[in-house]
Structures are given as C-alpha cells and as structure tokens.
Amino acid sequence: xxxxxxxxxxxNLLIGGFIVAFVVLLGVFNVTKPRILVLHSAAxxxxxxxxxxxxxxxxxxxxxxxxxxxxxxxxLGSPTATRSTExxxxxxRRAIEQMNPDVLIAVDxxxxxxxxxxxxxxxxxxxxxxxxxxTPAEFGYADAANATGIAERMPWAAVRDAVTDLFPGRSTxxxxxxxxxxxxxxxxxxxxAFDWGPVTVETTALVATAGAWRDFVGRSAGADVLLVLGAQxxxxxxxxxxxxxxxxxxxxxxxxxLPIGVQGDxxxxxxxxxxxxPPDDYGQRAIRLALDWLDDRATPGPPSPVESSHFDVAVRxxxxxxxxxxxxxxxxxxxxxxxxxxP
Amino acid sequence: MTWxxxxxxxxGPAVPQPSDLSPGFTDARxxxxxxxxxxxxxxxxxxxxxxxxxxxxxxxxxxxxxxPVRDVAGWAAVLILPPLVYVFALASGLSVQASIFxxxxxxxxxxxxxxxxxxxxxxxxxxxxxxxxxxxxPDIALAGFSSPSLLLLLGVxxxxxxxxxxxxxYRLITRLLLRLPxxxxxxxxxxxxxxxxxxxxxxxxxxxLSLLTPVFKDMAAGLNLPARGPAITGLLxxxxxxxxxxxxxxxxxxxxxxxxxxxxxxxxxxxxxGFFWLVAAAVAAIGVTMVHLLVLPxxxxxxxxxxxxxxxxxxxxxDMGPLKPAEWIAAGGFIFFLLGSATTGWHHVKPxxxxxxxxxxxxxxxxxxxxxxxxxxxxPMIVFLLGIDSLxxxxxxxxxxxxxxxxxxxxxxxxxxxxxxFILITLVVTLAVRLVLPVTAGMLTAVIILLPVAAAQGIxxxxxxxxxxxxxxxxFFRHQGTNGIMQIRAAGLFEETDEQSFxxxxxxxxxxxxAVVFASIPWWGWLELL
Numbered sequence: 001x002x003x004x005x006x007x008x009x010x011x012n013l014l015i016g017g018f019i020v021a022f023v024v025l026l027g028v029f030n031v032t033k034p035r036i037l038v039l040h041s042a043a044x045x046x047x048x049x050x051x052x053x054x055x056x057x058x059x060x061x062x063x064x065x066x067x068x069x070x071x072x073x074x075x076l077g078s079p080t081a082t083r084s085t086e087x088x089x090x091x092x093r094r095a096i097e098q099m100n101p102d103v104l105i106a107v108d109x110x111x112x113x114x115x116x117x118x119x120x121x122x123x124x125x126x127x128x129x130x131x132x133x134x135t136p137a138e139f140g141y142a143d144a145a146n147a148t149g150i151a152e153r154m155p156w157a158a159v160r161d162a163v164t165d166l167f168p169g170r171s172t173x174x175x176x177x178x179x180x181x182x183x184x185x186x187x188x189x190x191x192x193a194f195d196w197g198p199v200t201v202e203t204t205a206l207v208a209t210a211g212a213w214r215d216f217v218g219r220s221a222g223a224d225v226l227l228v229l230g231a232q233x234x235x236x237x238x239x240x241x242x243x244x245x246x247x248x249x250x251x252x253x254x255x256x257x258l259p260i261g262v263q264g265d266x267x268x269x270x271x272x273x274x275x276x277x278p279p280d281d282y283g284q285r286a287i288r289l290a291l292d293w294l295d296d297r298a299t300p301g302p303p304s305p306v307e308s309s310h311f312d313v314a315v316r317x318x319x320x321x322x323x324x325x326x327x328x329x330x331x332x333x334x335x336x337x338x339x340x341x342x343p
Numbered sequence: 344m345t346w347x348x349x350x351x352x353x354x355g356p357a358v359p360q361p362s363d364l365s366p367g368f369t370d371a372r373x374x375x376x377x378x379x380x381x382x383x384x385x386x387x388x389x390x391x392x393x394x395x396x397x398x399x400x401x402x403x404x405x406x407x408x409x410x411p412v413r414d415v416a417g418w419a420a421v422l423i424l425p426p427l428v429y430v431f432a433l434a435s436g437l438s439v440q441a442s443i444f445x446x447x448x449x450x451x452x453x454x455x456x457x458x459x460x461x462x463x464x465x466x467x468x469x470x471x472x473x474x475x476x477x478x479x480x481p482d483i484a485l486a487g488f489s490s491p492s493l494l495l496l497l498g499v500x501x502x503x504x505x506x507x508x509x510x511x512x513y514r515l516i517t518r519l520l521l522r523l524p525x526x527x528x529x530x531x532x533x534x535x536x537x538x539x540x541x542x543x544x545x546x547x548x549x550x551x552l553s554l555l556t557p558v559f560k561d562m563a564a565g566l567n568l569p570a571r572g573p574a575i576t577g578l579l580x581x582x583x584x585x586x587x588x589x590x591x592x593x594x595x596x597x598x599x600x601x602x603x604x605x606x607x608x609x610x611x612x613x614x615x616x617g618f619f620w621l622v623a624a625a626v627a628a629i630g631v632t633m634v635h636l637l638v639l640p641x642x643x644x645x646x647x648x649x650x651x652x653x654x655x656x657x658x659x660x661x662d663m664g665p666l667k668p669a670e671w672i673a674a675g676g677f678i679f680f681l682l683g684s685a686t687t688g689w690h691h692v693k694p695x696x697x698x699x700x701x702x703x704x705x706x707x708x709x710x711x712x713x714x715x716x717x718x719x720x721x722x723p724m725i726v727f728l729l730g731i732d733s734l735x736x737x738x739x740x741x742x743x744x745x746x747x748x749x750x751x752x753x754x755x756x757x758x759x760x761x762x763x764x765f766i767l768i769t770l771v772v773t774l775a776v777r778l779v780l781p782v783t784a785g786m787l788t789a790v791i792i793l794l795p796v797a798a799a800q801g802i803x804x805x806x807x808x809x810x811x812x813x814x815x816x817x818x819f820f821r822h823q824g825t826n827g828i829m830q831i832r833a834a835g836l837f838e839e840t841d842e843q844s845f846x847x848x849x850x851x852x853x854x855x856x857x858a859v860v861f862a863s864i865p866w867w868g869w870l871e872l873l
C-alpha cells in the first residue's frame with residue numbers, strides 16, 4: 001500500500017526546516033548588514049564630538065535601512081590627552097579589523113592622518129572623511145576611489161566681514177590663538193592663506209599650556225580682535241588642568257581685544273561671539289553621505305566630495321554690551337534662530 | 344542650524360536621483376534579483392532535500408501517522424514563499440527594508456491562512472524578527488505593547504469577565520427577557536441595538552464584542568436555546584452585527600476611521616470630524632441594518648421555540664436576592680466607562696485610561712482576584728491585538744504603504760473620474776490588502792494607496808476613506824477574521840452555534856456592504872460630495 005505523503009514526520013521536518021531557515025537567514029542578514037564605524041579624533045567628552053554625534057544620531061533616526069553603527073574615539077587633540085598617539089592609533093586599527101566596517105567615517109584631521117589614510121585603495125573600508133582642515137589631496141584622497149567626504153572651509157570670510165562691520169572705517173588688527181595640535185595647525189594654515197584685507201593678522205600662536213595661552217592673550221593687548229581657534233584642556237604650571245571652558249571664560253573676561261571664537265562652545269562657555277563650523281550639521285551630512293554610498297540601488301558609486309563653509313552664529317549679549325559692542329541685527333537673529341543666543 | 348548654505352561640489356559624476364529611477368516590476372529584474380540571492384534559495388533547497396531524504400529514510404520509524412495535507416502544504420509554503428515575496432518586492436522597486444518586511448508579513452499571513460499555529464503567534468514572529476534584524480527600533484516594534492490600547496484591552500476584558508462572574512449580566516438579561524415579548528426578533532434587536540449604542544463610544548469592534556459576549560451568553564442560557572440551532576446562531580449574528588455593522592458609519596466607531604481622518608485635507612477633516620460623517624453614511628447605515636434585519640430570519644428561521652420558562656426565571660431572580668457588592672462594582676465600572684467614554688470631549692481623558700481606572704477599581708476592591716486576572720482575561724487575544732498594532736506601526740515606520748502607492752503609480756488612470764469604477768477599484772484594492780493585513784492596517788493601507796488616486800480623479804477623499812472603511816470589514820478567510828470573527832472563535836462561541844450558517848450570514852453581509860456603498864451614490868450626489 002502506498003504510504004501517505006503528509007505524515008507527522010514530514011510536518012515536523014518542515015517545521016524544523018522553517019526554524020533553521022528563519023534563524024540562519026536572520027543571522028546571515030545581521031552579519032552581512034552594512035556597518036559604519038565613526039572614528040573621532042578627540043575624546044567622547046569633547047563638546048564638538050558630542051554635537052557631531054548628536055547630528056549623526058539624528059540622521060540615523062530618519063534612516064530606515066538596517067545598519068550597524070559603532071563609535072570609536074582616538075582621544076587626541078588635547079595636550080592633556082593621556083593616551084599616546086601610537087596607542088590610540090593601534091587601538092583604532094584593532095577596532096577597524098574587528099568590526100570590518102563598510103564605511104569608516106573619520107572625523108577631523110587626526111583621525112584621517114593617523115588612521116583612515118592607511119586604508120586608501122582598499123575595497124573596504126570606504127573612507128568618508130569629515131571636517132578636515134587640510135585639503136583631501138594632502139591625505140592622499142584626491143585620486144582614491146574609496147574616499148570621499150566633507151572638507152571643512154573655515155568661515156574666514158564671515159569673520160573678516162564681522163570684524164569690518166564692528167570696526168568700520170579703519171584698518172583693523174587681529175591676533176590668533178589656538179592649541180598646538182594637527183587640527184589647529186591646519187586651520188592656521190588655512191587662515192594664513194586667506195586674503196584678510198583690510199584686516200591685518202598681526203600675531204599668531206599655537207600653545208600647549210595654559211600659562212602660554214594667558215601670556216599670549218596678555219601680549220596681544222594691542223590688537224583689535226583676538227581670534228580663538230579652539231580651546232582644549234591645558235596643563236597649568238602647578239600641574240593642574242585648566243579646562244577648555246575655564247580658558248574660554250578667562251579669555252572673554254581678560255582679553256583686551258574683542259575675542260571671537262571659531263568653535264561653537266566658545267560662547268556656551270561664556271564668550272561673546274563665535275562664527276563656527278556646525279557640528280550637528282556635519283554629523284547629519286556624514287551619515288547621509290554614508291547611507292547614500294551604501295545604497296547601490298538608487299545611487300551607485302561614491303557620493304561626490306564637498307567642501308563645506310557652513311557656519312553657525314552664537315552670541316552672548318552681556319559680555320558684548322560690557323565692551324560697548326553693538327552687533328548688526330542679522331547676527332542676533334541668526335543666533336536666535338540657531339538657538340545660540342544667550343542673554 | 345546652518346546660517347549659510349554654501350557647500351560646493353568639488354568633483355564626481357552626477358548621481359541619479361531616486362525620481363530618475365523607474366520603479367516597476369520586470370521579469371528581467373526579477374531574475375536578476377533571484378540570481379543575486381542564490382545562497383538563500385540554495386539553503387532552502389538543501390533544507391527541503393534534507394527533509395525529503397530524512398522522511399524517506401525514517402519511513403518505518405512509527406512517525407508515519409498521517410496529518411492533514413493542508414498542514415504540510417502550509418509549512419512548505421511558509422518555507423518557500425516568503426523569500427520569493429522578498430525577491431518580487433525588491434524587483435518591484437521597493438526598498439530593501441520594505442521588501443524584508445513584506446517577506447516577514449508574507450510568512451505571518453501564511454501561518455494565519457493555513458492555521459498552522461495559534462493566532463497570536465505569527466504577529467509575535469514578525470515583531471521578534473523585526474527586532475533581531477533591526478528593521479525598527481524597540482520603541483516602534485513593541486509600541487503596540489506600550490500603547491494605551493493595552494490598558495483599554497485589559498480594562499474591557501476584565502470588566503467583561505467580572506460582569507459575567509458576578510452574575511450581573513445574568514440578572515439584567517433575565518429581567519430584560521421577562522419584560523420583552525417572548526419573540527426571537529426582540530432578543531436579536533436587543534443585542535443589535537446594544538452594539539449600535541456602544542459603537543460611537545468605543546472605537547473598537549473587538550472591545551464592543553467583549554462587552555456584549557457575556558450578555559449574549561446569559562441570554563442564550565436564559566432562553567434555553569438549543570446548541571448549534573438557528574436561534575442561538577441568529578442571536579450570535581445579531582451580536583456580531585451590532586458590534587461591527589456600525590463601525591464605518593461614524594468617525595469614532597473605528598480607530599482606523601480616526602487615523603484616516605487625519606490623512607484628509609484640513610477643511611474635509613473639520614467637516615467630517617463630527618455628525619456629518621454619519622449623515623453622509625446614512626444610506627449605507629440604514630441599508631446594512633435593513634439587510635441584516637431581513638436576512639436574519641431567513642438564514643436562521645426561528646422555528647418552534649419552547650416558551651420562556653418565566654416562572655423558573657422569576658424564582659432564580661428571587662433566589663439571587665438584592666445586588667451583591669461585586670455586581671454593584673461591575674455595574675458601576677460599566678456605567679463609569681460608558682459615561683466617561685461618551686464625555687471624553689469634555690474631560691479629555693482617553694477611554695483607554697478610563698478602562699485602566701476600571702481595571703484598578705476591580706483589582707483594588709478584590710472583585711477581580713489574582714486567579715481571575717490570570718484565567719479570565721483572554722491573554723492570547725490581547726497579545727494578538729497588540730501584536731497587530733505593533734505590525735502596523737512597523738509598517739508605518741518603514742513607509743511600506745507609501746512604497747506600495749509609489750509602485751502602483753498611474754495604474755488606475757483608467758478610472759477617469761467615474762465614481763462607480765472608483766468604488767470597484769477601492770473594493771479590489773481593499774480586499775487585496777485585507778488578504779494580507781488585519782482590518783485596521785488593511786483599511787489604512789488601502790486609504791494611503793487610494794487617496795492619491797481619488798485626488799487625481801476628482802473624487803471626494805471622504806468617499807475613498809468611507810469605502811475603504813466599509814470594505815475592510817469584509818472577510819472571506821479564517822485569517823481575515825480580525826473584524827471580530829476571530830474573537831468569537833477564541834471565545835469558544837462557535838462550539839455552541841452553527842458556524843457554517845453564521846459564516847453564510849457573514850457572506851451575505853459582505854455582499855450587502857458592497858451594495859449599500861453603490862446605493863449611496865445618489866445620496867452623495869444630493870449632498871454635493873460628487
């Protein structure tokens with residue numbers, strides 16, 4: 001007699017097959033889904049890094065495609081950094097080997113020069129540089145098929161216009177202070193290559209201690225404007241650490257020239273005016289570019305690299321009023337709409 | 344925020360924008376996608392070959408007892424079809440994530456269609472898979488379980504359980520039966536009317552059914568109706584009609600009506616947010632009620648019924664004595680919930696929170712004890728409904744309905760502004776979507792697909808929403824019973840009634856729904872909606 005095809009055994013085998021296929025397919029999908037590694041130059045507690053990450057998370061919220069995203073921080077850029085450059089670099093390379101990301105988003109110059117550039121010409125990871133102040137060509141990205149991203153153009157034209165608006169009808173002098181690290185060196189190089197006329201850049205200094213910072217601010221008393229590239233935690237003579245926030249506040253209170261910051265946290269820390277690259281916007285755009293790059297169906301190939309000269313305006317009215325500075329209304333309204341207008 | 348937007352393009356080719364890409368299904372694309380996913384199909388083939396080989400090898404092992412062919416066919420379909428759905432969706436231009444979810448939905452529907460597992464399991468499978476893959480974050484994928492619906496379901500089920508266990512429903516129905524003429528039509532009208540009264544207050548047919556079920560049970564018991572006879576089945580149909588027929592007739596009678604209203608233009612929302620919805624739906628509402636009243640005695644002929652044992656019932660009532668505390672609490676909870684739901688516009692407390700308060704009252708007073716909470720609440724049904732809610736939220740999150748609308752594109756240009764053709768299109772689309780999705784998600788998906796068509800064809804958007812609302816209550820297959828039939832089955836009511844004749848009644852009402860929508864065309868013309 002012919003045995004029935006639909007037996008309990010066949011049914012159980014099919015149920016088992018479904019469970020196996022279900023688990024295997026879900027597992028394989030998870031293993032093969034696109035991976036993005038974000039590599040920051042600075043430490044996770046840096047306000048700039050936190051704001052870039054906030055922008056990234058905002059963009060990821062809008063994303064519907066399953067992707068794995070992990071963050072890694074070199075923790076460099078500050079003279080008080082406890083890790084050696086080599087240690088940070090090796091740790092980042094191990095993270096890359098371990099995760100094997102499809103896209104590596106390298107934020108700021110240090111992450112690109114120390115880590116990301118080593119992967120030029122490889123199939124993976126694809127390199128998405130973000131907020132680099134040197135040109136992509138200086139990192140070797142110009143002809144690399146696996147590199148694209150957003151290069152930062154500091155808002156020097158906007159700073160010059162602000163200075164000429166605030167000191168109309170006369171030639172103005174400017175001093176520049178920053179930290180002796182790769183990012184500020186690149187920013188300073190951009191600044192020196194810029195045509196500042198009618199503003200004259202008198203003196204510049206990249207320092208590594210709080211004492212040197214205070215000395216330079218004292219020496220620049222003859223300038224009209226003090227441009228603050230970006231404060232970091234700095235060691236003091238007595239071995240204590242002066243935080244970036246304390247340094248910003250001290251500079252605003254003690255500098256004779258009008259301080260203008262080019263980092264968003266300058267005003268948040270107590271400064272009067274800043275024109276700074278927008279970290280949230282950078283973060284959002286980096287994630288969008290990475291997702292675009294990963295989407296081979298709608299937009300095959302790498303997205304086009306861009307230079308960004310976007311900037312945010314931040315204003316704190318009290319310290320400006322103390323100095324008798326009256327900003328044109330456009331700055332106040334720009335800061336208000338950006339949520340960075342402080343009383 | 345960025346003040347100046349001066350990003351400049353440095354190098355690189357122009358990237359095609361999504362709008363430049365031509366969505367749409369082609370055989371060649373299907374084959375391409377199929378080939379590029381060959382490992383998946385290789386795995387499935389390996390599993391099937393292994394299963395066939397093992398089955399052949401173990402033939403004499405004693406596990407050869409036969410099972411229904413339907414079960415084996417169902418599991419085979421669950422194994423093979425979802426990957427094909429994925430490939431088809433991808434080849435049709437849907438995004439990767441929408442295609443994966445379509446495949447998961449396909450597996451869910453097959454598990455339902457073939458009744459391979461308990462009803463609440465497939466929705467959980469889809470939710471868990473969604474979380475594992477990362478298609479949606481937990482706050483979306485589990486949103487159904489953290490929504491106010493959880494409180495509504497817990498509260499309503501608990502109230503319904505206490506109304507029965509306290510004896511309140513028995514007491515009320517006995518009194519009602521003693522006062523009403525002893526004729527089946529009056530018993531049926533009582534249940535139909537109760538459902539209609541609850542409809543504008545409670546935007547969930549399942550919740551209405553939960554509250555009416557104890558009334559039905561006690562009425563059937565009080566009338567001594569023979570099991571599986573036409574009388575008890577007619578009574579069940581009356582309860583089902585009462586809970587469901589009015590759903591599309593008022594904006595507050597169905598949660599998807601409220602959601603769909605928000606998709607309409609502002610001025611249309613304002614116009615239809617209140618009583619005017621019922622006015623525009625009046626012909627359909629009267630129509631389905633008339634058909635229901637006409638077909639009920641024909642499908643369920645009353646026949647010779649034993650007279651009501653009035654004396655016995657009066658004795659029972661006397662034995663029960665005055666209202667017990669549990670009955671007072673159950674009655675108070677019911678009236679509180681009913682009045683609270685009716686006056687939401689005044690106090691702004693949602694019915695689901697009121698249900699939460701009722702639940703608390705029942706628990707705090709000890710009317711519902713730990714054992715009752717465990718046993719008397721229909722937990723599988725609660726998980727099922729909340730799982731469905733979660734599935735709908737995942738769909739929204741992934742924009743699956745919008746993707747479908749894009750893929751459908753200009754397919755419906757032939758409607759050419761003709762309302763009759765548009766109604767037919769709405770019927771076809773809604774029924775097609777309802778093959779896969781439950782009532783709420785099905786109606787909303789159909790609305791999202793059809794609203795652009797209505798706008799392009801110059802047809803009033805409310806008509807589109809109303810048609811989808813009416814047609815989404817239609818059900819043919821067992822798995823489509825999210826309109827309440829599944830709940831009736833879960834409550835075991837089909838064990839005491841004639842399921843076949845009930846389903847025949849349902850089929851007639853399906854046809855009636857289509858007929859009343861067409862019959863509404865002149866009325867809509869008179870209201871200047873056309």
